[in-house]
Amino acid sequence: MASFRKRMVNGKARWDVTVTKQGVPRQTRTFATRGIADRWATEQERFIDQGADVAGIERAKNDPLETIIERYLREEVIKLGSPQHARSCSMPLTRDLGRIAIGRLTPERVVQYREDRLKQRALRGGGRKGQNSIVLNRLVSTSTIKKEMAFLARIVDFATKNWGYRLPFGNPARGVDRPPEGPGRDRRLVGDEARRLLGATAANHIVSNVITLAIETAARRGELCAMDWRDIDYEARTATIRAEELGAMKTGIARVVPLSLLAVETLQKMRRPATGGRIIGLTPDALSSAFERACARAGISGLRFHDLRHEGTSRLFELGLSMMEVAAITGHKTLDMLKRYTQLRAEQIAKRMDVLTQAATQQGDLGVQITALLQEVQMLRRTA
DSSP: OEEEEEEEETTEEEEEEEEEETTEEEEEEEESSHHHHHHHHHHHHHHHHTTOOHHHHHHHHHSBHHHHHHHHHHHTGGGSSOHHHHHHHHHHHHHHHTTSBGGGOOHHHHHHHHHHHHTSEEEEOOOSTTOOOEEEEEEOOHHHHHHHHHHHHHHHHHHHHHSOOOOTTOOTTTTOOOOOOOOOOOOOOOTTHHHHHHHHTTTOHHHHHHHHHHHHHOOOHHHHHHOBGGGEETTTTEEEEOTTSTTTOSSSOOEEEEOOHHHHHHHHHSOOOTTOOBSSOOOHHHHHHHHHHHHHHHTOOSOOTTHHHHHHHHHHHHTTOOHHHHHHHHOOSSGGGGGGGHHHHHHHHHHHHHHHHHHOOOHHHHHHHHHHHHHHHHHHHHHO
């Protein structure tokens, strides 16, 4: 099954090995010693006897992970609901693991990647050619590392299922423990921070208006930056978050969000070009940088742009909306993601029950409404 041929190259011995079997592609390699050549031939024969795809195994041993990532981004990322998420996950993986062949990546190396990332500073930007990254004054979050590890597992699975790579010992990124989820951020605007923040952006109407829209709609940063004038319906007082907008959607599912009177007033103050187009005209990274500068001018610390989404979501609960109603507006895929708001929602239910008890005059109507509220309390307990 295996044949060996010795030849001299620049005065040094080289061993050519060919493994052949009917119905299986021929495998050929060259080695510096006969011992290594023998071991390789024995391994290939074992794979063939086990019915393994030898060519796919060899391909996995030779192609580095960065090749797999680049191809995935080039061919598949356009189909994703959140291409920016894929690109941001790919950057540290390419940097730290990119030169390792996909077939030589081990669970131990993935663990080392996880531990190294837990000690690294978070970065912003650097996603475009020639753009420098900004080092932030905080460590990479466990949530970010979990997403990167999930992305790694996903592209390895994709490569083995669609591109002919074979890993005899399975996906090395599967089964590796991911870092425990840290406590969710609960930073909200406190005291007069909202007034100070808007005052610090008075000279930059774009940023000032985006801050207001972020709070009033509870939309994500990328969704706001991708929002188009065609998405606004003043008559219905709604804005459409479109799934097909690359970079806009984290979930890949379109939704329609209501616009408060303040949100409508803010949009009407903004200049709308005759040709339409994007409402804001800033990239997500540029918006975050402008927001950080505004916080510094306002003397506000520990506040991120994404915290405005938390502020907006909290206000929706404070208005008395149900979890299902809030999820429909904010785009949270599961009620589990709204766990941290359950106490806030329970307090609102208690207040509404008091009002209903005191104001209702028709006992039948009162019973129906209280029953609905009690059902939501039970749902809160299940998600807590």
